[in-house]
Amino acid sequence: MALKIASILERIGDYARNIANRTKVIRVAGPENIPGINIGRMGQLTQEMVRDAMSSYKNRDTALAEAVWRRDVEIDHMHTVFHKEVLASMTCNPNMVATGVHLLFIAKNIERIGDYATGIAEQVNFLVKGSLPDEDRPKADKTSKVIGT
Secondary structure, eight states: OHHHHHHHHHHHHHHHHHHHHHHHHHHHHOGGGSOSOOOHHHHHHHHHHHHHHHHHHHHTOHHHHHHHHHHHHHHHHHHHHHHHHHHHHHHHOGGGHHHHHHHHHHHHHHHHHHHHHHHHHHHHHHHHHSSOOSSOOOOOOOTTSOOOO
8 A cells, every 4th residue: 555655656746846847947938928827726725635645544534535535526627727728828829829838737737646646545545444435536627528618
């Protein structure tokens, strides 16, 4: 179990490094080429999910693990909305395309970190109860589907 969670944390670290690298590139582009869209709240919620997932593991707290598991859908919704907003900004202003692409990757990385936090929560449930959650993981990321309806 600890090895599986360590592997998940390594992947989260890889995404965090990618976010940091892309943020440096965006910063160099200058504020005039950055759409007025904020993904800070999405990142903050995802950080809380990771922290809570690790706390649930440390304390063998299945209630907290389930709360993390259920919060993933909120991150998915935020990612879908952000994706639409960035695409709209890129469409309106071609100077924002390069920055927008980096922002889309950053948002996807944040969304994936949320998925990994949810995976830790599932492992906690398995560790304590001997089974994964009974229901399918709620998903709401619609960025790979037709957007516009």
